[in-house]
Amino acid sequence: xxxxxxxxxxxxxxxxxxxxxxxxxxxxxxxxxxxxxxxxxxxxxxxxxxxxxxxxxxxxxxxxxxxxxxxxxxxxxxxxxxxxxxxxxxxxxxxxxxxxxxxxxxxxxxxxxxxxxxxxxxxxxxxxxxxxxxxxxxxxxxxx
Numbered sequence: 001x002x003x004x005x006x007x008x009x010x011x012x013x014x015x016x017x018x019x020x021x022x023x024x025x026x027x028x029x030x031x032x033x034x035x036x037x038x039x040x041x042x043x044x045x046x047x048x049x050x051x052x053x054x055x056x057x058x059x060x061x062x063x064x065x066x067x068x069x070x071x072x073x074x075x076x077x078x079x080x081x082x083x084x085x086x087x088x089x090x091x092x093x094x095x096x097x098x099x100x101x102x103x104x105x106x107x108x109x110x111x112x113x114x115x116x117x118x119x120x121x122x123x124x125x126x127x128x129x130x131x132x133x134x135x136x137x138x139x140x141x142x143x144x
Contacts (some may be wrong), residue, residue, distance in 0.1 A: 014101030059127060063106060066090040070112030085116035095128055 010019075069075070069084045089107035094100050105126040107116060117123050 035108065040085060062125065063090065063104065065108040066106035068108040071108045074114070098128075111139075130144030 014059065058106050067084075067086045067089045069086045071082065071084070074082045075084055086109060087105055089105075091105050093103045093105045095102050103126050103136040105124070107124045109116075
């Protein structure tokens, strides 16, 4: 049998085809791996943004309530004789062994009775950073 009559591919042609196939498969696998890594990064970033939005909305909502008094209508009709116990309830405080102004303290009339309750159903609240990655909410100033 002579080479002129041979049909099919030679060994070198097969090896070149296999190496091109393996190279294409490796490139495709690397591309998929890169895409999975980018997806994980975007998912982590999205989750962080969502958590930040929720925490900032919680803080804004709680701080907006600061100073609410159930007897506000009495203060409008008779401002001379009615003093609100919640008048200056939003302030910055200091947790022991921390820097000055390390926490936000506030109060609001949760049960709308016009009195600052300090016992059951305490109406004093606060937030302070526990670390640079955590924020702790408290229901009493004593917990801060």
